[in-house]
Amino acid sequence: MSAPARRTGGRSAAVLSAIRYAVEDLVRERGAEKVTIPMVAERAGVNPTSIYRRWGDAPALLNDIATYRLDPERPLPDSGDLRADLAAWAAEIVEHYRKPLNASILRGGSAMAGEQETDCLRNRRAEALLIVERVRQANDGASPVGADEVIDGLIAPIVYRAIFLPWTLDADLATRLVDRLLPQ
């Protein structure tokens, strides 16, 4: 009984991977805001109906692909030192958006944002909360910063630059922002 299930799993993983590659190629070629579900279906060689059934619309599909690229399951830096952990986490996000494809997907997501928090940013917020929560647990509930300050002080400038000024995403940015957030 397990063989057919496994075969189905293999096939659906292959379909998912074809869809991901198709989205990435199309975003690279045309810009995220021009990508439609029929276009992705054609490129991936799958039926548009299966894409509509799983994602509903192109913004949801793009958000999912963007989220996938910065894996929400990846381990977060956890050295016990808040400054080092925030710097490593921020550096990883800067590195992510230095790739033109990821910045382009973010711009496509921006165009369609505003109604509700996107998955991609919800994950960054969950990560900020987790990092702050660990500090609180180690310090009787005290933390030099809250999650809102981490979002405003680190994620907002990185995302702002990724959207509007991608050429300013330099290797030192993460450290500079953390130093401003946590003055020494």
Place this chain on the structure above:
Amino acid sequence: MSAPARRTGGRSAAVLSAIRYAVEDLVRERGAEKVTIPMVAERAGVNPTSIYRRWGDAPALLNDIATYRLDPERPLPDSGDLRADLAAWAAEIVEHYRKPLNASILRGGSAMAGEQETDCLRNRRAEALLIVERVRQANDGASPVGADEVIDGLIAPIVYRAIFLPWTLDADLATRLVDRLLPQ
């Protein structure tokens, strides 16, 4: 000789105003990323050629309208107190993006950003530089913050929230951000 010139000026101001209203209506109805020059021309009752000649493309037209709405010629707060001036300036920008139309134009601009700094953000940067420069002149070249810190600490979180979390643009945001930027 001055009458025809004046008449032309009046006519071209009326055309400009029709184009601005058309852009604002279309952005409100369809979202900035769907607005095209032929659409604006039809709604404004002008020839598309005159729009192409003046703006070149839809992103440039949208940027110009967005810039116009937060008039770059307006006087900047100048009380001599950096904290008060930054708070008043940031509050004005928060207020601007609390209007759904302005946030929508910003999202449309985001989708098309990344190649070069947009007019709208260049104006905010020029304003940050001006405010910091005034402080330096009054203090033998010293300022507690530079323009980059003002952009990362005030403009980036406001724009980030305007794009992704517009419901968090509350009336206290400007003061909270300035307090973090300039700890007391």
